[in-house]
Amino acid sequence: MQNIPIHPLFAPLETLPGIEGRRKSLFQRLLGARVVDALLHLPSNIIQYRPIQSILQAESGENIIIEVDILSHTPSIQRTKPYKIMCTDGRHTFEIIYFNAVKPYLQKLYPVGARKIIIGKVDRYLSQAKIAHPDAVLDTANAQHLITHEVIYPLTTGVTNKCVQRAINQALSRIPNFPDWLDEAHVKQHGWPSWREAILAVHAPKTTIDLSLQSKFRQRLAFDEFLSHQLGLQLARQHQVRTLPGLTQKGGGQLVQKLLSALPFELTDAQKHVVHEIFEDMALPHPMSRLIQGDVGSGKTVVALIAMLKAIEAGNQAAMLAPTDILARQHAETIIDLVAQIGVRAAILTAREKGKAKTKILDQLASGEIDLIIGTHAIIQDKVEFKKLGLAVIDEQHRFGVEQRLQLSSKGYNPDVLAMTATPIPRTLQLANYGDMDVSIIAQKPAGRLPIQTKVINLDRLEEIVEGAKRALEEGAKIFWVCPLVKESEALDLSAAEDRFLHLQQIFETRVGLVHGQMKAQEKDAVMDHFINGNVDILIATTVIEVGVNVPAATIMIIEHAERFGLAQLHQLRGRIGRGDKPGTCILLYGKQLSQVGRKRLETMRETSDGFKIAEADLKLRGGGDVLGTRQSGMPGFKIADFVEHPEICSTLLSLANKEARRICKEDPLLETPKGQALAFLLKLFGRDEAMKYTRS
Incomplete structure (x- = not known):
């Protein structure tokens, strides 16, 4: 590759004609910073004359x-x-x-x-x-x-189609002849052209088919984009395994055995299998990087606790990071007293701990007096120091960015990292987002979990729902009542939690409580305590109760304007009930204007309670960017691959790319062969330059 003139492709974008002065920033925002970025800006339409x-x-x-x-x-x-x-x-x-x-x-x-x-x-x-x-x-x-036809590109204000076309034509003229990074047999098997043929063809479409992934030219480019992404992830993972020293954490098993004896239930086979995988990872001399997937109520927390005890047995500390104060305190209530019985010192640290109490916790963490800390973002602040952090557990990991996860793991000497999510992730997203992590799945639910009946009802029948709530309260039930908004909005004709609270308070008086994200932590805690242990039997809430809240007595979940929520959110909310010894009922109330997508969501919820089926349906309905509820948790920003329009083609190509990347890392881990050098060019082409440092480590 050293003898091939590839440098013009990576020159600044403004070296192309017509991109200078005030227009430079407009073009950079639309196309990117490099000449090659213009090549990857593909047409979106074609006008036939x-x-x-x-x-x-x-x-x-x-x-x-x-x-x-x-x-x-x-x-x-x-x-x-x-x-x-x-x-x-x-x-x-x-x-x-x-x-x-x-x-x-x-x-x-x-x-x-x-x-x-x-x-x-x-x-x-x-x-x-x-x-x-x-x-x-x-x-x-x-x-x-x-x-006879004109190619149309995506544009931004101030940039015309002709100017974009002129810049891209110049970029195309700079493409050198270079060896293909794919084996000839691989290319022939799929009927793909070379990369050079593909990039020239996609910028000269003849029909609308040429604009989609049904075209072999676009398929080839999408596969290359996936391969660069997967190869980058695999090189990073390989670097971690090969070069980063970690803590070998074996322990004697005494604390784990004491915990298992104290539990009022036996682990499921699925839990035992995941515990075995974690223990094997922790015993290795390099850092563990594992993601546990488990549906709502599958028992991820107890598996994480066992892993933390294994780290403590080995003479290290453990930390659990939760996304919300409510969830952190719920974990603390369950874990602190339980581990105290077996001689483990645990504490909680959130933004609520202040003054002398906070100073004491920080001192005990630094000295090693605290074995296990549970908290929110507060435990990744600069002032927080550990004596010897061995395991970092991240709960509901999709709520955290990569930077926050790195902050926690940087608190120790390359500690093991165990991430957990109750939002089942389709295999496509696993490969795209977590290709550098090992994945464990707890597909089995503990024995005794009762089924939840799901009903879909028009919001016009609200009075019937209220009458049904009266009957349920007489039988000793507790009810979650979820609204999409905190306050009424003029722009949106949706139910607001505060309005519903005032409405139901007139009927049920002091038996109604209100919780939402704009309340102070102490206020939320007080209401939650009354709901769990006191006289509040109906909790009006926003999605602040979506994750982790555990109220075994709650058997009814009512969600207003359910069509406005994503499937993953609805599944999480439904998982808040049916955790005790009584079956649960989830009522999905929909408004007057029900879209086709909204109708499909509600039908899916009524038909299945399998989180993995729901996740696959959500991927098809909402696309990769939003399937987990937040942008950072969705599909990485691919330029060519389109998961929304062609989910099946993309899934197939991504799986192929994952398989090919694993083969490459096994046969040519430093990309030293001529084919490896071509692959290095591919990484640079798609902006995966950071992966190159792992080949030179």
Whole structure:
């Protein structure tokens, strides 16, 4: 690769013509910073122009090519009025229209008596045809330059399609001949072209099929994009395993055995299998990086606790990071007293711990007096120091960014990292987001978990729901009542938690409580305590109770405007009930305007309680970017692959790329062979340059 002139592709974008001065920032925002980024800015549409003999043959809105004679000009008196040019196709007359016209320019372009070829879109007003601002005007002598279609690119304000086309054509002219990074047999098997053939073809589409992943040219480029991504992840993982020293954590098993004896239940086979995988990882001399997936109620927390005790047995400390104060305190209530019985010192640290109490916790963490800490973002602050952190557990990990996860793991000497999520992740997202992590799945729920009945009901029947709530309370039930908003909004005709609280308070008086994200932590805790242990039997809430809240007595979940929630959110909310010895009922209330997607969501919830099936359905309905509820947790920003339009093709290509990346890392881990050097170029091409440092470590 050293002898191939690839440098022009990685030159700054402004080295292309027409990208300078004030327009530079506009082009950079649209295309990227490098010349190669312009190549990866693919067309989004194609306009076909149909040659016709007479203007009467054209439909309104159709793009046409027609030969005309110029008859006359009617200049506009004011610039805001249209400038009209009358012409004829030999049988019928029609007008060419310009706004904000420059008279001398148009008179030179359309001299009276001249014969011209006009290319543009026809508009009809009543029976009169017009062409406003033609796309092209040619002399008949230049008919050889006639365009029959125009490629359209995604644009931004201030940048025209012609300017983008000119820049991309220049970028295409800089592509050198270089060896393919894919084996010839691999390319032939899928009927793909070379990368150079593919990139030239996608910028010259002939039909709308050429604009989608149904085209072999786009498929080849999408596979290359996936391969660069997967190879980058695998190189990072390989580097971690090969070069980063970690803590070998074996322990004697005494604390784990004491915990298992104290538990009122036995672990499921699925839990035992995941515990075995974790213990094997922790015993290795490099850091563990493992993700536990488990549906709501599958018992992830107890598995994480066992792992933390294993780290403590080995003479180290453990930390659990939770996304919300409510969830952190719920974990603390369960864990602190339980581990105290077996001689483990645990504490909680959130933003609520202040003054002397906080100082004491920080001192005990630094000295090693605290074995296990549970907390929110407070435990990743700079002032927090551990004596010897051996294991970092991250609960509901999709709520945290990569930077926050790194902050926690940087508190120790390359500690083991165990991430958990109750939102089942489709295999496609696993490969895309967690290719550098080992994944364990707890697919089995503990024995005794009762089924939850799900009903879909129109919001018009609210009075019936309230009457049903009265009957349920008489039988000793506790009820979650979820609303999409905190306060009423003029822009949105949706239920607000505060309004519903006032409404139900008139009926149920002090038996109704309210919790939402804008309340102070102490206020939320007080209401939650009354709901769990006191006289509050109906909890009006927003999605602040989506994750981790455990109230065994709660058997009913009512969700207003359920069609406005994502499937993953609905599944999480439904998982808050049915945790005791009584079956649960989830009531999904929908509003008047129910979209097709909203209807499909509610049908899916009614048909299945399997979180993995729900996750796959959510991926199809909402696309990769939002399937886990937050942008950072969705699909990485792929330029060519389109999971929304072609989820099946993308899933297949991503799986192929994952398999190929693993093979490459096994056979050529430092990318030293000629093929490896070509792969290094691929990484650079798609901006995965950071992966290169792992090949030189």
